[in-house]
Amino acid sequence: xxxxxxxxxxxxxxxxxxxxxxxxxxxxxxxxxxxxxxxxxxxxxxxxxxxxxxxxxxxxxxxxxxxxxxxxxxxxxxxxxxxxxxxxxxxxxxxxxxxxxxxxxxxxxxxxxxxxxxxxxxxxxxxxxxxxxxxxxxxxxxxxxxxxxxxxxxxxxxxxxxxxxxxxxxxxxxxxxxxxxxxxxxxxxxxxxxxxxxxxxxxxxxxxxxxxxxxxxxxxxxxxxxxxxxxxxxxxxxxxxxxxxxxxxxxxxxxxxxxxxxxxxxxxxxxxxxxxxxxxxxxxxxxxxxxxxxxxxxxx
Numbered sequence: 608x609x610x611x612x613x614x615x616x617x618x619x620x621x622x623x624x625x626x627x628x629x630x631x632x633x634x635x636x637x638x639x640x641x642x643x644x645x646x647x648x649x650x651x652x653x654x655x656x657x658x659x660x661x662x663x664x665x666x667x668x669x670x671x672x673x674x675x676x677x678x679x680x681x682x683x684x685x686x687x688x689x690x691x692x693x694x695x696x697x698x699x700x701x702x703x704x705x706x707x708x709x710x711x712x713x714x715x716x717x718x719x720x721x722x723x724x725x726x727x728x729x730x731x732x733x734x735x736x737x738x739x740x741x742x743x744x745x746x747x748x749x750x751x752x753x754x755x756x757x758x759x760x761x762x763x764x765x766x767x768x769x770x771x772x773x774x775x776x777x778x779x780x781x782x783x784x785x786x787x788x789x790x791x792x793x794x795x796x797x798x799x800x801x802x803x804x805x806x807x808x809x810x811x812x813x814x815x816x817x818x819x820x821x822x823x824x825x826x827x828x829x830x831x832x833x834x835x836x837x838x839x840x841x842x843x844x845x846x847x848x849x850x851x852x853x854x855x856x857x858x859x860x861x862x863x864x865x866x867x868x869x870x871x872x873x874x875x876x877x878x879x880x881x882x883x884x885x886x887x888x889x890x891x892x893x894x895x896x897x898x899x900x901x902x903x904x905x906x907x
Contacts, residue, residue, distance in 0.1 A: 640742075640745055640747060641747075641749050643700065643701060643749070643750075644700075644742075644747040644748065644749045645659060645699055645700040645702075645747060645748040645749065646660075646746060646747050647659050647673070647746050647747065647748060648746070649743065649746050649876075651876075654721060654799060655799035655871075655872045655873060655876065656672050656721075656796070656797070656799060656872065657672065657673040657741070657748075657796050657872070658670055658671070658672055658673075658722075659671045659672075659673055659699050659729075659748070660699075661697060661698055661699040661727075661729075662697075662698045663681075663691065663695045663696070663697055663698075663727070664691065664692075664695050664696050665696065665698070667691070667725065668725065669683075669725050669726060669727045670722045670723060670725070670726045670727070671697075671699065671722075671726070671727045671728070671729050672717075672721075672722060672726070672727070672728045672729065672797065673729050673731075673733075673748070673796055674728050674729060674730065674731075674795070674796055674797030675730075675731040675775060675794050675795060675796045675797070675882070676774075676793050676794070676795030676796065676797040676798060676869065677728055677729070677730040677731070677797060678730060678732075678771060678773030678774055679707060679709075679730050679732055679773055680706050680707035680708060680709050680730055680732075681695065681697055681706040681707070681708055681709070681727050681728065681729050681730065681733075682708075682709045682710070682711050682727060682728040683708060683709075683710060683711070683725075683726070683727045684710070684711060684712075684713040684715070684718045684724050684725075684726065685710040685711065685712055685713050686713040686724050687710075687724075687725075688710055691708060692708070693707065693708050694706065694707055694708065695708055697727075697729065697733060699729075699733070700748075700750075702733070702734075702750060704733050706729070706730070706732075706733060711728075728797065730773075731775065731882070731884065732773065734750065734882070734884055735884050736884055736885050737750050737751075737884055737885065738750070738751040738755075738881055738882070738883045738884070738885065739751070739881065739882045739884065740879065740880070740881045741796075741875075741879070741880050741881075741882065742879045743872075743875065743876040743877075743878065743879065743880075743894065744879055744894045744895065744896055751881065757881060757890055757892075758892060759892050760880075760881065760890035760891060760892045761842075761843045761844045761845055761890070761891050761892070762843065762888050762889065762890045762891075763777060763778055763842055763843040763888070763889050763891075764777075764778070764887065764888060764889070765777055765794065765882065765883070765887040765888055765889040766778075766791065766887070767887060768865060768866065770865065771865060774793055774865065774866065775793065775794045775887075776791040776792065776793060776794065776866050777791065777792060777794045777842060777870060777889055778790075778791055778842065778843075779791070779792045779802065779840060779841070779842055779870055780840070780841040780842075781802060781837055781840055781853070781854055782837060782838045782839045782840070782841065782846075783815065783835050783836075783837035783838055783853065783854065784815055784816060784835075786813050786814075786815070788809060788813050790802075790805065790809065790867035790868065791866055791867050792866065792867055792868050792869055792870035793866050793868070793869050793870065794870055794882075794889070795869045795870060795871055796871075796872055796875065798869045798871040798872070799871050799872050799873055800855065800869070800871040800873050801837075801840055801847075801849050801853050801854065801870075801871060801873045801874045802840055802853065802854045802855070802868055802869065802870055802871070802874065803854065803855035803857075803868060803869050803871065804855065804857055804868045804869045805854060805855065805856045805857075805867055805868035806856065806857075806867070806868075807833075807856045807857070809856065809867065810833075810835070810856050815835065833855075833856055834853070834854065834855045834856075835853055835854045835855075835856070836849075836853060837849050837853030837854050838853075839853075840853065840854075840870075840874055842889070842891060843891065845877075845878065845891050845893065847874055847877045854868075855868075876898065877893065877894060877898055878891045878892060878893060878894060879891075879892050879894065880892070
């Protein structure tokens with residue numbers, strides 16, 4: 608699909624302008640939020656990104672998008688070129704780690720419309736070798752220690768790509784038109800859809816009916832593609848109805864098949880989850896509240 612982290616993010620964000628797990632006995636109520644939890648902003652009606660408050664080199668405050676689809680480092684606006692070094696110390700909560708710096712054009716809509724000139728996009732490797740809990744229900748991150756157990760979670764492998772091991776893939780089943788399509792999708796908190804950027808041959812292989820699901824008004828490079836109104840998407844034992852729309856297939860994926868596509872936050876937000884970056888296991892547990900479909904725009 609994408610040859611770099613920067614291209615991955617540009618494809619995701621440009622359309623904005625248009626194994627069994629262990630169990631324990633605690634509930635995720637507000638009183639159970641850890642003292643050292645890292646709060647994040649999450650706009651349920653529009654962006655659906657995990658936005659954190661952080662600092663760079665002890666002095667520069669930043670709004671930081673946590674993006675598990677970015678394989679390395681931290682991405683900032685090129686307006687900061689020459690003002691920060693090629694490696695910086697990033698601090699979020701009590702966690703501090705040196706990260707390589709990459710630059711993205713200052714006119715990118717991510718900076719002009721969402722993060723601002725001092726915004727940044729942070730790779731999952733900031734939490735490398737740790738167990739990271741993401742609570743979409745109570746909007747916080749938490750680095751778990753070895754004494755903390757997992758509650759009523761299902762678990763599946765979190766695969767590292769054999770050629771580019773900083774890409775994290777998860778096994779997904781797409782249920783549509785009476786068929787089940789097994790895929791490995793990039794686990795990507797930097798995209799805000801259910802599943803997308805699958806190559807068209809996947810749809811053709813399974814004999815899907817495409818005539819009523821073709822969209823002619825998408826913007827490049829999504830112009831030549833279609834979306835399926837799939838029934839649901841599942842990971843392990845966890846299955847989420849996709850509602851208004853489900854899976855996007857696009858022609859530009861035809862020449863790059865490092866993975867089958869992207870899995871985004873519109874699916875993930877139905878769970879609390881733990882990303883075990885030491886053993887590479889994904890743990891999921893359904894939320895205890897009712898999650899309404901509040902998305903106010905479509906991605907295609």
